[in-house]
Amino acid sequence: xxxxxxPISMDSYEGQExxxxxxxxNIATNDYITWYQQFPSQGPRFIxxxxxxKVTNEVASLFIxxxxxxxxxxxxxxxxxDTAVYYCLVGAEMDSSYKLIFGSGTRLLVRP
Amino acid sequence: xxxxxxxxKHLITxxxxxxxxxxxxxxxxxxxxxxxxxxxQGLQFLIQYYNGEERAKGNILERFxxxxxxxxxxxxxxxxxxxxxxxxYFCASSKGTTYNEQFFGPGTRLTVL
Numbered sequence: 001x002x003x004x005x006x007p008i009s010m011d012s013y014e015g016q017e018x019x020x021x022x023x024x025x026n027i028a029t030n031d032y033i034t035w036y037q038q039f040p041s042q043g044p045r046f047i048x049x050x051x052x053x054k055v056t057n058e059v060a061s062l063f064i065x066x067x068x069x070x071x072x073x074x075x076x077x078x079x080x081x082d083t084a085v086y087y088c089l090v091g092a093e094m095d096s097s098y099k100l101i102f103g104s105g106t107r108l109l110v111r112p
Numbered sequence: 113x114x115x116x117x118x119x120x121k122h123l124i125t126x127x128x129x130x131x132x133x134x135x136x137x138x139x140x141x142x143x144x145x146x147x148x149x150x151x152x153q154g155l156q157f158l159i160q161y162y163n164g165e166e167r168a169k170g171n172i173l174e175r176f177x178x179x180x181x182x183x184x185x186x187x188x189x190x191x192x193x194x195x196x197x198x199x200x201y202f203c204a205s206s207k208g209t210t211y212n213e214q215f216f217g218p219g220t221r222l223t224v225l
Contacts, residue, residue: 036214043216043218089214091168100145102156
C-alpha cells in the first residue's frame with residue numbers, strides 16, 4: 001500500500017536551515033515530487049518540484065536520492081513567515097490505477 | 113491570488129442534502145483536481161479531470177461525483193451528505209495531464225449540520 005510519511009512537526013529559529021524529509025516508497029516511475037506550503041484557511045502554494053538529484057530555486061532546495069523513495073525539502077535561513085504546514089505530493093500506482101498522494105504534512109514553527 | 117476561483121466560499125447544509133461546488137481553473141490550464149481537507153486528516157485527493165475527461169481517481173466516495181465542462185470549469189457534486197463530509201474542499205488546476213505545478217483555489221468550507 002502506497003504511503004507518504006513526514007514528521008508531524010518541527011521547531012526552528014529564525015536564520016536556521018530547516019530540512020523536512022518525506023518518504024514515498026511507491027512513487028510512480030514517471031512522477032515528480034512536489035512540495036507545497038499551506039497557511040491556515042488558505043490553499044496550498046507550490047514551493048518546488050523535482051524528479052531526481054537536486055533542484056534549487058529562489059526559496060528552497062529539493063534533494064532526491066537515486067532510488068527516489070524519499071525527498072528532502074531544505075529551507076535556508078527561515079523567517080517567522082515560514083511558519084506553516086509543508087506537504088510533499090507524489091503520484092503513486094495503487095490498485096492498478098494512478099493516484100495523487102499528499103503526505104500528512106509537517107507543521108513548522110519558526111521562533112524568534 | 114492563484115487565478116483559480118471557487119464558489120461558494122462557505123456552505124452550510126443539513127444531513128441528507130446535496131450540494132454542488134464550482135471551480136474555474138486558471139486561464140490556459142486544462143487539468144482540474146479536487147481535494148478534501150478535514151480537521152483530522154490531511155489533504156485527500158478525490159479526482160482529476162483533463163480537458164473534460166477523467167484522468168485519475170482517488171478516494172472519492174460513490175456519493176460524490178465530478179465533471180469538467182467544455183469551458184473547463186468543474187463541479188463537484190456531493191449527495192446524501194453526512195456529518196463527516198464537513199471539510200474544506202479545494203480545487204486546483206495545472207497545465208498538463210500528468211500533474212505539474214498545481215495552483216490551488218481558496219477552498220469551499222462545507223459544514224453539514
